[in-house]
Amino acid sequence: MTDTPRVLVFTDSDSYVKWGAALANQIPKDWSVRLVYARSNAEPSPRQLAEALEGSRFEGDTPTRVAFADLRDILENWRPDVVVAAARGPAVHALVGLIANVPSRPVLVSGLAGISVPVIPYGLGFRRAVDVFVLHSHRELREFAVASAQLGIRHTYELATLPFLSSAPRPVETDSMRQATESEPARDRIIFAAQALVPGSRRERTWLLLQLIETARAHPHLEVVIKVRARGGEPQTHAEHFSYEDLLTRIVASGERVPENLVVESGAMGRHLRRAVGLVTVSSTSLLEATAEGIPCLALTDFGVGAEQINLVLTESGLLGTTRDLVAAAFRHPDPEWLEDNYFHDPADNSWLARVEALLELRRRDGLPPYPELPRTLVARARARAYRHFAFASAEGSRLERIESRVLAVGLWGNRRRREIVRAVRRFGA
Structure with missing residues (x-):
């Protein structure tokens, strides 16, 4: 070319x-x-x-x-x-x-x-x-x-x-990438990578938060960081109903003494990993980021292992453990055979x-071949409108298009498959 x-x-x-x-x-x-x-x-x-x-x-x-x-x-x-x-x-x-x-x-x-x-x-x-x-x-x-x-x-x-x-091919090198290799801060943190979906209930998330508090008490020389993606109502790919920051506020209000070395922080994961002695999560991809940096990890199984927990891929990784391992800071490195087949x-x-x-x-x-299109049926058009409204804050168009959109949306509202798709998208952002 x-x-x-x-x-x-x-x-x-x-x-x-x-x-x-x-x-x-x-x-x-x-x-x-x-x-x-x-x-x-x-x-x-x-x-x-x-x-x-x-x-x-x-x-x-x-x-x-x-x-x-x-x-x-x-x-x-x-x-x-x-x-x-x-x-x-x-x-x-x-x-x-x-x-x-x-x-x-x-x-x-x-x-x-x-x-x-x-x-x-x-x-x-x-x-x-x-x-x-x-x-x-x-x-x-x-x-x-x-x-x-x-x-x-x-x-x-x-x-x-x-x-x-960090192991990904990078034809483009930025100043921050070069600076990251020039100075290494002290490793003095346990990083918990929070997720919006798992665990899902208030009870489970509060219980996990109490285990993190116990971990901070057990290791007063380390900071235990609850690393969150959103703060103060910021949006995420997946809706989070019970934020750890809000739950921690409730725990403090109940009279529980929270050690000073337990903190909630946001920020780029790469910066957190430069100070990490270990990373714990349920199934966040930050586990893979930590592995690429040579940092030992722990993937919690207290809430089960399966599709719902998004951790099936970790079953033979050697990284699975419980919150008892977390409190003991028993982090581990993945099995080498698992690495080659899974992301490395x-x-x-x-x-x-x-x-x-x-x-x-x-x-x-010669030109590209046509991409596959769905039949232009009323239902297909209605779904397309619904997806557009889901994907954008508002679906702009002519007055006629806006009227058509409302009519199609009403016609589709009772469709069972549409409700199933919307539930799946809201949960997984697929």
């Missing part, structure tokens, strides 16, 4: 901004890359946005916040050669609806922002039109291929190292960028 490709990275929530920006680090630095994020109920705050972009080629930039109409204008006027849909499923679906299904269309890339085992079927359906579905381990490649065959949804899966791991393969195995380059050449030479 002689022309420099233009790449649009479209994102929405905090975790997808982080994933999309980090994946863009693997794109050749002479390509023109632009990142935008959707105006939505999940859009990150300025603080979250800055933290998600830290260490990426966009660090220090102010990405464009886009409504649905703004996104349409960028696609029509900037005319990207590649579109990376680093967003929740409904937003990917809405984006694809703006791209004409013609041979000169851009190459469409998407993926999921973290541990993707077990496979969530809706995550495949929302992305049925993409040319390259990025996965992050050999195990994911196998399991997604099986799921695709069972669901009858054709996908081309390609491998990439989980992009925000040889970077030479990565194929996603080579596939994108091959498709760009095909586009230049």
